Amino acid sequence: MxxxxxxxxxxxxxxxxxxxxxxxxxxxxxxxxxxxxxxxxxxxxxxxxxxxxxxxxxxxxxxxxxxxxxxxxxxxxxxxxxxxxxxxxxxxxxxxxxxxxxxxxxxxxxxxxxxxxxxxxxxxxxxxxxxxxxxxxxxxxxxxxxxxxxxxxxxxxxxxxxxxxxxxxxxxxxxxxxxxxxxxxxPDRDVLLRLENNVRLRLAKREDWAGASRSLDRMLAIAPDRAELLFEAGQINARLDKRRAAIAAFERFLATATARADGELRQRASALLQELRRGLN
Known part of the structure; x- marks a missing residue:
């Protein structure tokens, strides 16, 4: 069950x-x-x-x-x-x-x-x-x-x-x-991420985006502030039309040091975030 x-x-x-x-x-x-x-x-x-x-x-x-x-x-x-x-x-x-x-x-x-x-x-x-x-x-x-x-x-x-x-x-x-x-x-946290990433990559290869999204949820439970995971969670949730989850992921991404240091990636996330917010109106 x-x-x-x-x-x-x-x-x-x-x-x-x-x-x-x-x-x-x-x-x-x-x-x-x-x-x-x-x-x-x-x-x-x-x-x-x-x-x-x-x-x-x-x-x-x-x-x-x-x-x-x-x-x-x-x-x-x-x-x-x-x-x-x-x-x-x-x-x-x-x-x-x-x-x-x-x-x-x-x-x-x-x-x-x-x-x-x-x-x-x-x-x-x-x-x-x-x-x-x-x-x-x-x-x-x-x-x-x-x-x-x-x-x-x-x-x-x-x-x-x-x-x-x-x-x-x-x-x-x-x-x-x-x-x-x-x-x-x-760190042990990265060992667990590497284990779960094997699942995520195989699900993405099959284009099982719902499964890949759940795998990312598990990875974010392991490392909640990992910037690359937050960015990908935003992308996959947008693909699945889970707009609120995508918005939350991109907002969390923009609060990370990676987003502050990488202007190009920050701009991409901001543009995607604006598009998602418009879709809620």
Whole structure:
């Protein structure tokens, strides 16, 4: 049964609560499960999923006690013991960006698998974060002062600089090379945005503008003041003839620092806003 509007609003409010503040550290596991509920627009029995992931964390802790703390312990448990892997065969399937489905199917997109790896690593007490790496999401964990880059999509294997360069060149072309920003950590809020953006892009590609609009609502619950999301929400709501929602989005966009700094974009938003307001008269 689809969620009613009160249930949808309650889940969006919970997502906003989880992502409130600077967004550097968020309960990624719980936030990603809420995204799954909202993506499917139906209730999900989360208890088995939580129990399953708790079993993974216990198994990792047991393995670390027996064999020591090493970066490949995550892969030993998540990929080898539990069979999680990247879905390269049906990569664009929306299930790969539905975190609850990823747990059920044990396969998904790089960023969805990364959320599981980050949650389990943090439960072990390891400092962990996503990286600002283009086109293919990677994570970094710190164990006893040493940092390691892992590729959850590729069975959680550790990546050295040469392997990262190869990944980068497959995404950006053979002339691309690693630079310091590719090793920058990203806030947890941006990890969630990257997960949901996979949904939005696939819905937009199908020209499912109503679905893309709901996806943007979820992204704006994660990052309410993100200028590019507000601008796009204005455009999509205008396309759907949801004039009041489009007006609200453009008004919020014009209050952002991005709008104040980018005169051309500010003028475009102002012109669209005026046209929408005229349509209400």
């Amino acid at each position: 689809p969620l009613d509007s009160a249930e949808t609003n309650a889940h969006l409010a919970r997502l906003r609560e989880l992502c409130d503040g600077e967004g550097e550290r968020v309960d990624l596991f719980e936030a990603a499960l809420i995204l799954s509920i909202l993506q499917r627009d139906e209730a999900i029995d989360l208890a088995p999923l939580r129990q399953h992931v708790m079993a993974i964390t216990r198994d990792l802790a047991d393995l670390v006690r027996r064999r020591g703390a090493q970066p490949d312990r995550l892969a030993d448990v998540i990929a080898s013991a539990y069979g999680y892997r990247g879905d390269s065969e049906t990569y664009d399937d929306l299930q790969n960006a539905d975190f609850a489905k990823v747990i059920e199917r044990r396969k998904g997109l790089p960023v969805a698998l990364s959320i599981l790896y980050l949650h389990v690593a943090r439960a072990q007490g390891w400092e962990s974060e996503g990286l600002a790496f283009p086109g293919h999401f990677l994570i970094r964990i710190e164990i006893d002062g040493a940092r390691h880059v892992l590729d959850p999509f590729n069975n959680g294997l550790a990546c050295d600089a040469a392997e990262m360069r190869g990944l980068l060149q497959r995404v950006l072309g053979p002339q691309a090379d690693l630079s310091p920003e590719h090793f920058d950590g990203v």
